[in-house]
Amino acid sequence: MTSKKTVERLIIYKSLLQKFKDSGNEYIYSHQLAELSDSTASLVRRDLMELGYSGNQKIGYKINELIDAIQALIMPGKSINIILVGVGNLGKAILRYYSDLAPKFTIIGCFDIDKGKIGEFISHAKCYHIDDIKKITENNEIHLAIITVPAGEAQAVADKIIDAGIKGILNFAPIRIKTAENIYVEHIDFSNVVEKVSYYATKLKV
Amino acid sequence: MTSKKTVERLIIYKSLLQKFKDSGNEYIYSHQLAELSDSTASLVRRDLMELGYSGNQKIGYKINELIDAIQALIMPGKSINIILVGVGNLGKAILRYYSDLAPKFTIIGCFDIDKGKIGEFISHAKCYHIDDIKKITENNEIHLAIITVPAGEAQAVADKIIDAGIKGILNFAPIRIKTAENIYVEHIDFSNVVEKVSYYATKLKV
DNA sequence: GAATGTGAACTGTTTCACAGCC
DNA sequence: GGCTGTGAAACAGTTCACATTC
Numbered sequence: 001m002t003s004k005k006t007v008e009r010l011i012i013y014k015s016l017l018q019k020f021k022d023s024g025n026e027y028i029y030s031h032q033l034a035e036l037s038d039s040t041a042s043l044v045r046r047d048l049m050e051l052g053y054s055g056n057q058k059i060g061y062k063i064n065e066l067i068d069a070i071q072a073l074i075m076p077g078k079s080i081n082i083i084l085v086g087v088g089n090l091g092k093a094i095l096r097y098y099s100d101l102a103p104k105f106t107i108i109g110c111f112d113i114d115k116g117k118i119g120e121f122i123s124h125a126k127c128y129h130i131d132d133i134k135k136i137t138e139n140n141e142i143h144l145a146i147i148t149v150p151a152g153e154a155q156a157v158a159d160k161i162i163d164a165g166i167k168g169i170l171n172f173a174p175i176r177i178k179t180a181e182n183i184y185v186e187h188i189d190f191s192n193v194v195e196k197v198s199y200y201a202t203k204l205k206v
Numbered sequence: 207m208t209s210k211k212t213v214e215r216l217i218i219y220k221s222l223l224q225k226f227k228d229s230g231n232e233y234i235y236s237h238q239l240a241e242l243s244d245s246t247a248s249l250v251r252r253d254l255m256e257l258g259y260s261g262n263q264k265i266g267y268k269i270n271e272l273i274d275a276i277q278a279l280i281m282p283g284k285s286i287n288i289i290l291v292g293v294g295n296l297g298k299a300i301l302r303y304y305s306d307l308a309p310k311f312t313i314i315g316c317f318d319i320d321k322g323k324i325g326e327f328i329s330h331a332k333c334y335h336i337d338d339i340k341k342i343t344e345n346n347e348i349h350l351a352i353i354t355v356p357a358g359e360a361q362a363v364a365d366k367i368i369d370a371g372i373k374g375i376l377n378f379a380p381i382r383i384k385t386a387e388n389i390y391v392e393h394i395d396f397s398n399v400v401e402k403v404s405y406y407a408t409k410l411k412v
Numbered sequence: 413g414a415a416t417g418t419g420a421a422c423t424g425t426t427t428c429a430c431a432g433c434c
Numbered sequence: 435g436g437c438t439g440t441g442a443a444a445c446a447g448t449t450c451a452c453a454t455t456c
Contacts, residue, residue: 005425007405011398015380029437038382042427045439057437058434080404089299096295097396105400143404168407170399174221176244184406186399190303192217193392194311194376198286198349199213200390201374211447235415248449251417263415264456 002050009047012037014070021063029060079106081142085157086149087112099123108140134164144168151175208256215253218243220276227269235266285312287348291363292355293318293328305329314346340370350374357381
């Protein structure tokens with residue numbers, strides 16, 4: 001029911017609120033959160049309505065409670081459990097990224113087909129063979145899989161991920177993965193995003 | 207005038223059309239392109255209306271001409287010229303990625319503050335000191351800059367990029383960069399996107 | 413007969429504007 | 435007085451439905 005756009009913004013609000021709190025604030029007004037998120041006060045209030053948490057007309061919203069309310073909607077669990085498939089340059093960089101953000105994220109393992117990598121630890125994540133995804137993940141709840149394999153292998157890898165019961169995929173391979181309706185796939189295509197930025201930058205250059 | 211959503215889809219269509227052509231096709235129907243892009247025939251036709259290029263009711267759209275029409279709207283130039291600032295793990299992986307896609311993308315140079323990196327070549331891109339962005343880029347048209355520095359340095363780096371006259375930024379640092387109106391910034395925040403996928407995957411898990 | 417191009421209807425999202433509250 | 439919460443208005447994006455074309 002909460003719209004996709006609202007969900008995206010609530011996630012952004014959460015990280016901005018955390019920073020705002022860390023810099024010594026206890027309360028925040030909708031117009032301040034709008035300023036931080038490049039939005040409008042009105043839209044912020046609409047988004048926050050979804051949470052069922054109310055602010056105070058004099059002092060605004062209590063940051064702690066707001067963060068908790070967003071957290072309760074977005075991610076009831078403590079940590080997000082991730083596997084990553086494809087331990088190339090990009091895969092390694094991404095593993096490192098999430099590994100540094102522990103315990104917010106937990107890398108359950110990474111997967112590849114290269115015998116030289118299997119058995120090794122990459123940023124504290126043990127590397128297994130791709131065919132073992134189901135076996136390795138069956139005792140852990142995996143919230144999503146990150147795909148960083150070459151385009152030609154991405155669909156086959158996605159099928160194995162889905163076969164292992166994982167419902168969320170973040171795909172960096174430049175190919176659109178086909179799945180059943182009940183799987184959520186987010187595509188990040190570096191080529192496409194650069195073309196988009198280039199398009200708008202050129203448009204603006206007047 | 208062309209909506210943001212339409213621009214995003216046209217870029218996706220372009221890469222899908224290229225693949226469809228490479229697999230031996232000359233013409234395509236709107237419903238086929240819809241299938242490839244997880245969209246609807248109706249929406250595809252609406253998007254293509256923006257191009258002013260017309261299909262044929264019997265044989266559909268000629269792929270070559272469609273690609274050219276999208277290219278003409280999105281990116282009149284031959285290659286997209288990029289600089290990258292922040293040659294860490296992620297920066298290196300991204301440099302490699304675009305370097306492999308030459309000549310579609312051209313890395314004009316990369317920038318860091320680490321003396322050990324300056325002067326070196328990383329994926330064929332020479333590394334310079336961040337303070338030299340303006341000097342190095344003044345003789346090339348740079349379509350966008352990619353930021354892969356730590357959060358704390360991102361705003362200062364963005365200011366230098368803008369000072370060098372670059373209008374497009376693709377920011378991977380987990381902080382919202384503030385710029386004047388006439389700069390286009392696209393944020394890719396790995397934490398936020400993983401939270402989003404996790405949220406929807408959990409919702410779907412019924 | 414099956415496709416395109418498109419006005420019109422519909423659905424989703426944002427902004428406006430203001431009552432109520434601290 | 436300036437804030438929140440929220441109907442209502444405005445705007446944006448998608449789908450429907452069908453006249454037209456090949």
